[in-house]
Amino acid sequence: MALDELADWRKSHYTKDITQEFIDKEVILGGWVRNFRDLGGLKFINLQDKYGERQITLKKGVVSDEIFDKAKLGYQYCIMVKGKVKRFDKAPGGIEIIPSKLKILNKTPEKLPIDMTGETNSELDLRLNNRALDLRSLRSQAIFEIRAEVLKSIRNFLLERDFTEITTPKIIGSATEGGTELFPIMYFDKEAFLTQSAQLYKEQLSGVYERVFEISPCFRAEKSRTKRHLCEIFTLDLEMAFADMNDVLKILEEMVHNVIKDIRKNKMPALKILKMDNKTIVPEIPLPRYTYDEILDLITKEFKINVEWGEDISTEAYRKLGEEITGYYYITHWPMLIKPFYIQPSKDPKYSESFDLQMGWLELTSGGTRVHNKEKLIEALEEKGLNPISFESHLNAFGFGMPPHAGFGLGIARWITFLCGLDDIRESVMYPRTPDRLTP
Ligand code: ATP
Numbered sequence: 406m407a408l409d410e411l412a413d414w415r416k417s418h419y420t421k422d423i424t425q426e427f428i429d430k431e432v433i434l435g436g437w438v439r440n441f442r443d444l445g446g447l448k449f450i451n452l453q454d455k456y457g458e459r460q461i462t463l464k465k466g467v468v469s470d471e472i473f474d475k476a477k478l479g480y481q482y483c484i485m486v487k488g489k490v491k492r493f494d495k496a497p498g499g500i501e502i503i504p505s506k507l508k509i510l511n512k513t514p515e516k517l518p519i520d521m522t523g524e525t526n527s528e529l530d531l532r533l534n535n536r537a538l539d540l541r542s543l544r545s546q547a548i549f550e551i552r553a554e555v556l557k558s559i560r561n562f563l564l565e566r567d568f569t570e571i572t573t574p575k576i577i578g579s580a581t582e583g584g585t586e587l588f589p590i591m592y593f594d595k596e597a598f599l600t601q602s603a604q605l606y607k608e609q610l611s612g613v614y615e616r617v618f619e620i621s622p623c624f625r626a627e628k629s630r631t632k633r634h635l636c637e638i639f640t641l642d643l644e645m646a647f648a649d650m651n652d653v654l655k656i657l658e659e660m661v662h663n664v665i666k667d668i669r670k671n672k673m674p675a676l677k678i679l680k681m682d683n684k685t686i687v688p689e690i691p692l693p694r695y696t697y698d699e700i701l702d703l704i705t706k707e708f709k710i711n712v713e714w715g716e717d718i719s720t721e722a723y724r725k726l727g728e729e730i731t732g733y734y735y736i737t738h739w740p741m742l743i744k745p746f747y748i749q750p751s752k753d754p755k756y757s758e759s760f761d762l763q764m765g766w767l768e769l770t771s772g773g774t775r776v777h778n779k780e781k782l783i784e785a786l787e788e789k790g791l792n793p794i795s796f797e798s799h800l801n802a803f804g805f806g807m808p809p810h811a812g813f814g815l816g817i818a819r820w821i822t823f824l825c826g827l828d829d830i831r832e833s834v835m836y837p838r839t840p841d842r843l844t845p
């Protein structure tokens with residue numbers, strides 16, 4: 406069978422637009438066949454588009470023979486339908502469409518590589534191999550609708566509070582935090598790197614625009630094969646001038662509260678598809694705050710897990726912690742020893758003005774008050790064994806009236822994983838990058 410041409414057909418609406426007010430009106434819909442049932446004299450097409458689905462009903466004798474016979478469809482065929490809207494309570498949206506014309510624009514193999522009916526869940530790697538198809542599944546649609554809502558809600562929240570959206574370079578000449586874990590690239594005849602965070606640039610820009618944020622990719626060349634690490638991550642980076650850690654803790658918890666409120670208000674159907682409608686709930690704020698020392702006490706005394714003071718908390722200990730403290734909470738005042746050079750030491754310089762936002766066992770955010778005094782920053786670099794000369798252009802900005810400032814970085818994919826109740830972070834990214842995956 407030859408395929409139809411698009412020609413002068415254009416969609417008149419998306420499925421979500423077709424409500425009860427459209428009864429008896431003619432519409433043109435376009436999308437993919439989520440489901441096709443042939444009951445002999447009666448055929449049903451579930452046509453999905455980016456927003457949802459509507460039922461197309463073909464009853465022999467009611468529709469023309471030509472269109473009835475033409476409707477031999479497979480899952481995920483790309484089709485367009487012209488037809489009249491009718492009321493039908495049992496169909497999605499309480500609506501069915503009685504078609505007068507049908508275009509088959511593209512076909513699929515008889516057997517799709519992954520299950521698209523929503524009845525079973527194919528293995529994640531197989532789904533990722535066929536990602537453009539998989540993203541049309543009900544489950545993936547729900548995840549990325551929630552992600553879009555999260556990003557929109559974050560932007561709205563911050564723009565309403567005088568934050569300026571910035572963009573900073575992703576190709577950099579030297580290591581941001583002096584760490585390893587950078588992807589080197591060739592920049593003409595020189596070596597350069599993909600950025601691991603917007604840290605230094607957002608700090609500089611807080612000395613211009615005062616309150617700044619950026620939502621952008623950064624790159625971590627970690628060979629961690631966990632269910633919470635990716636090599637290309639998408640983070641919300643925020644920085645506030647004339648502020649310290651306490652101001653940041655406040656704005657972050659308000660943002661978390663607001664974003665979840667927005668998801669519940671605007672994306673309840675998606676939460677229901679993911680069975681998260683009773684789990685993704687708005688946390689009470691202020692969030693619980695624990696110091697690193699308090700957490701260490703809990704870990705060593707209650708859980709009897711050995712962590713030396715000044716060490717990072719092990720995954721095993723975090724897991725136990727997540728059983729004890731299930732919601733969102735802060736861990737503040739980490740040892741300076743395990744914090745980067747730009748973090749402000751506390752009055753007792755063993756500690757730092759830093760925090761993590763945790764959700765159960767998972768780290769979502771790291772942040773803190775920054776050093777804004779140039780001499781202190783140079784000392785801090787030297788203490789961490791870094792060469793101030795490699796940070797010359799950054800330090801330069803600190804000679805021109807850098808205000809006190811504080812901020813955080815939040816992993817968007819980590820948060821989506823939690824909000825959507827996913828087992829593996831790769832499911833929360835359209836095209837994840839891991840040590841084992843570079844395509845599609
Ligand atoms: P972790 O210890 O969990 O690997 P980190 O402390 O190295 O994370 P930060 O440098 O603090 O990470 O980055 C800020 C946030 O970005 C983290 O709190 C986390 O939500 C997210 N993030 C960091 N690394 C990754 C990664 N490899 N994959 C996904 N998200 C990440």
Ligand code: MN
Pocket residue numbers: 761768770771
């Ligand atoms: Mn961190």
